Amino acid sequence: MGIKIGLFSGYDPRPWVMKDHAEHDIAVLERLVATLEETGRYQVVWPGRQRSGWDRLCYTTQLAEAYAQELAQTEVVGVVNVHQTWTFPQTSQKVIANYAQLLKAKDATARPRLVLLSIQDTTVPGMVSGMATAGAYTQNGQSFCHVYGDFDDPVTLKELYAVLDMFDRRTKVEAQVREVVQGLHDVHAIEFGSFSLQMPTTRINQEELTKRWGITSESLDQQVFLDRAFSMFQWAGTPGRSAVKKILHPEVAEAVAKVYDAHPEKFSVISDRHTSRDKYALQVAMYIATRDIATERGASAVTIKCQDECSGQYATCCMATSFLGNDVDMNSRPKKVIPTSCETDMPTMYTQLFLHRLSGKPAGFGDFRYVKTDRRNKKEETVLAIVNCGQHPQYYAGREDDSLAEKQAATEYPGQEHFYAAGGAAVRMRTAGDQDVTVA
Structure with missing residues (x-):
């Protein structure tokens, strides 16, 4: 089934926006969900999937609360906050704020794993809304990754997959991290x-x-x-x-x-x-x-x-x-x-x-x-x-x-008199390439 990933779009609730753009942006979400699931790597939890009409977009406070509840109950590994043509920062913020509180109710140390996916198109508000939403998350102390691009572009999707796979790796080492923290x-x-x-x-x-x-x-x-x-x-x-x-x-x-x-x-x-x-x-x-x-x-x-x-x-x-x-x-x-x-x-x-x-x-x-x-x-x-x-x-x-x-x-001990008055030997070596190294 793949790893369980949450997905939603916090939408612009103004009536004329809903009338002119909602159906198009729902179709964007449907294509994105299908693309993710067709990889066989992800099981997408999209709260809008079982809903009808405009409720497939999260555009009210009540929907934000319901979406957050479903994301928490299904225990997703991470959440994709999608910003396509027309989105709204506050509705996105409401979903994640509620979701974060639901996680903390079960575990005081839990934090959402969040990635924003924003359309890179200067002719529509989605890109700017994604940036504004990122600013809101930053103000709230919510960490996140941010991917910009065309949602059908293989390069954009590859970047998104890399983030989601990173969320999966974080989940797998969570117990070990907790053990380290508890032993401090x-x-x-x-x-x-x-x-x-x-x-x-x-x-x-x-x-x-x-x-x-x-x-x-x-x-x-x-x-x-x-x-x-x-x-x-x-x-x-x-x-x-x-x-x-x-x-x-x-x-x-x-x-x-x-x-x-x-x-x-x-x-x-x-x-x-x-x-x-x-x-x-x-x-x-x-x-x-x-x-x-x-x-x-x-x-x-x-x-x-x-x-x-x-x-x-x-x-x-x-x-x-x-x-x-x-x-x-x-x-x-x-x-x-x-x-x-x-x-x-x-x-x-x-x-x-x-x-x-x-x-x-x-x-x-x-x-x-x-x-x-x-x-x-x-x-x-x-x-x-x-x-x-x-x-x-x-x-x-x-x-x-x-x-x-x-x-x-492979270790050498060159002198350091050039740098330090008393001198001494350094420990010098060369690390071979094509190895994974964690840099922190």
């Missing part, structure tokens, strides 16, 4: 440092998160993990600023041997940016220190302010941010994923946490830095660079199903 009370976040680079977008209202979801957090100075990292070495002079005489921590020694000593060329892939053995060892120690502190304090997620307290004095924190969020450490041992962001970016940290809990996989973090579309070839190719100064879980090297050895072979 067990989240505890650690912030090492605060308010990096004076960027307000990295801030979040932690008190509101605690009040609403039970999420707790604490802020620690970077020196807390630096002191622990320094204790993993015997230093020739000032800890963190002098040569390493001896590595005291076995995990650090193992990582240096397996990664640096076995593949020193990976740390010189950019000719003028070489990372020393001691610097990499300190970065590994910073990872171990933050990991252990997070474990001891029961942290679900971590964010680290690297600049300039660490990057300008001792080393960048890229090993920590990359491997905390990975499912395997640099010594090839499986580990718990602790979603981690750079520069105390709290919204990003929580986004990574949500993606991880939904997927069970590591979540990366980067900036949209570069997009290039090559149209010279027959096959159009677009390259999107999602980059950061150095933090990416190694999970994203190559293809998702590549072996650990293949991912490790």
Whole structure:
């Protein structure tokens, strides 16, 4: 039968409009319903189907209430609000407002999944009415998608189908999303440092998160993990600023041997940016220190302010941010994923946490830095660079199903002296194409 989709048209109730245009626009709805059902993918719940005359259009308050009731009772996956030749914003708004309240009566967290389908024709009011209705939904805080075009155009229909199929996918993961939301009370976040680079977008209202979801957090100075990292070495002079005489921590020694000593060329892939053995060892120690502190304090997620307290004095924190969020450490041992962001970016940290809990996989973090579309070839190719100064879980090297050895072979550690006074190694890799990636 396909997925169950609601459909209606909130219509202009003026008598002359009804007389001159209603029959035409009812025919438009009938063709659209038939087109959707002929795909075999959709079961259309059109409240007007069982009605006669103009009542096949929703043009009164009473009809709006009845339409909303039927959409709620049939438990549609999503609703298509159609704007053909003549439509009216308020009647559409009335249907969705009533429908939303009926959903909330059963489940306080429920929200309508809504798509507006508007005719793209400047000679009739339907397009403008669709825009005005969208404005009304926006004022009411109702989220929606909006598709414009000719209702018989395959391109328009393809766009509509994509939205409806997205609604279906959302329905299928709804139980999982609820489980994640209901488990937010067990989240505890650690912030090492605060308010990096004076960027307000990295801030979040932690008190509101605690009040609403039970999420707790604490802020620690970077020196807390630096002191622990320094204790993993015997230093020739000032800890963190002098040569390493001896590595005291076995995990650090193992990582240096397996990664640096076995593949020193990976740390010189950019000719003028070489990372020393001691610097990499300190970065590994910073990872171990933050990991252990997070474990001891029961942290679900971590964010680290690297600049300039660490990057300008001792080393960048890229090993920590990359491997905390990975499912395997640099010594090839499986580990718990602790979603981690750079520069105390709290919204990003929580986004990574949500993606991880939904997927069970590591979540990366980067900036949209570069997009290039090559149209010279027959096959159009677009390259999107999602980059950061150095933090990416190694999970994203190559293809998702590549072996650990293949991912490790595809990972490089270029130096960062060009950017940061203290330097350090980044974690650089290339993700293979033709894979589905969720970007949030």
